Amino acid sequence: MMIQLKNIEKNFGDLQVLKNVSLDVAEGAVMALVGPSGGGKSTLLRCINLLEIPTAGSVEIAGDRLEFQPGVKPSTKQIQLLRRHTGMVFQNFQLFPHRTVIENVTEGLTTVLKWPKEKARERAKALLEKVGLAHKSEVWPSTLSGGQQQRVAIARALAPSPKVLLCDEPTSALDPELSGEVVDVLAQLAREGTTMVMATHDLRLASRIANEVIVLDGGVIVETGTSRDIFTQPKHERTKRFIATLTHDGHMHGEGI
Numbered sequence: 289m290m291i292q293l294k295n296i297e298k299n300f301g302d303l304q305v306l307k308n309v310s311l312d313v314a315e316g317a318v319m320a321l322v323g324p325s326g327g328g329k330s331t332l333l334r335c336i337n338l339l340e341i342p343t344a345g346s347v348e349i350a351g352d353r354l355e356f357q358p359g360v361k362p363s364t365k366q367i368q369l370l371r372r373h374t375g376m377v378f379q380n381f382q383l384f385p386h387r388t389v390i391e392n393v394t395e396g397l398t399t400v401l402k403w404p405k406e407k408a409r410e411r412a413k414a415l416l417e418k419v420g421l422a423h424k425s426e427v428w429p430s431t432l433s434g435g436q437q438q439r440v441a442i443a444r445a446l447a448p449s450p451k452v453l454l455c456d457e458p459t460s461a462l463d464p465e466l467s468g469e470v471v472d473v474l475a476q477l478a479r480e481g482t483t484m485v486m487a488t489h490d491l492r493l494a495s496r497i498a499n500e501v502i503v504l505d506g507g508v509i510v511e512t513g514t515s516r517d518i519f520t521q522p523k524h525e526r527t528k529r530f531i532a533t534l535t536h537d538g539h540m541h542g543e544g545i
């Protein structure tokens with residue numbers, strides 16, 4: 289398994305946000321996390337790259353494993369070891385506004401990994417090519433459309449060759465036309481065998497590229513299945529209610545399901 293989460297608990301003070309969450313993601317698999325707002329999707333993603341430290345349970349990525357106990361904080365070194373296996377893409381892109389597109393992609397390579405500048409630029413160029421933005425290398429992020437900015441953010445996340453790509457609502461800040469180009473890039477990465485976990489309300493995205501869909505509600509996994517199972521024949525009452533809300537508020541695009 290590329291990712292193994294065992295019995296993850298996460299509390300914020302008295303609020304229990306994740307309850308006994310266990311899941312496995314095989315190498316090359318794509319998992320979509322869906323469910324109502326506040327269900328714990330972002331928190332779960334952040335527990336995988338340790339932006340949040342789980343209260344209890346264990347996280348294993350690419351063979352490196354960390355166990356958590358209430359009140360015990362892992363060392364920075366332990367956190368870095370796991371985090372470096374991951375790349376993260378956020379809803380609002382989070383590009384550096386005062387760096388050009390290519391500098392956004394090289395930044396982590398030169399500062400964190402201490403790559404020589406030329407080598408980092410070569411890698412960045414190849415990635416920008418992959419996401420269809422080689423011609424935008426030298427512009428400022430603010431001159432790009434949202435879909436283009438998100439593709440730069442994907443290139444940046446992939447720059448250090450992480451073992452897994454984590455995406456938190458990668459298309460939800462985008463109009464349907466622009467989200468399409470981001471879905472295309474993610475679909476290509478999936479075909480190439482990139483292991484991905486994504487939180488999304490975008491059923492088009494989930495149904496097109498996820499091998500497995502997990503429904504999180506109230507911090508627990510209420511249902512797991514293929515996208516077809518979850519979106520067309522949900523079993524649990526809570527999943528049915530959630531799918532019904534999507535079909536009513538415009539999130540459901542109806543394509544590819």
Ligand SMILES: Nc1ncnc2c1ncn2[C@@H]1O[C@H](COP(=O)(O)OP(=O)(O)OP(=O)(O)O)[C@@H](O)[C@H]1O
Nearest residue numbers: 300303305323324325326327328329330331332487
């Ligand atoms: N840093 C924090 N401090 C306190 N509570 C938090 C914190 N982060 C998240 N929560 C709470 O944890 C719960 C789960 O939030 P989370 O953001 O993981 O949900 P989500 O499924 O990603 O929702 P959405 O679909 O709206 O993005 C919510 O009740 C939220 O208020």
Ligand SMILES: [Mg+2]
Nearest residue numbers: 329330331487
């Ligand atoms: Mg969220």
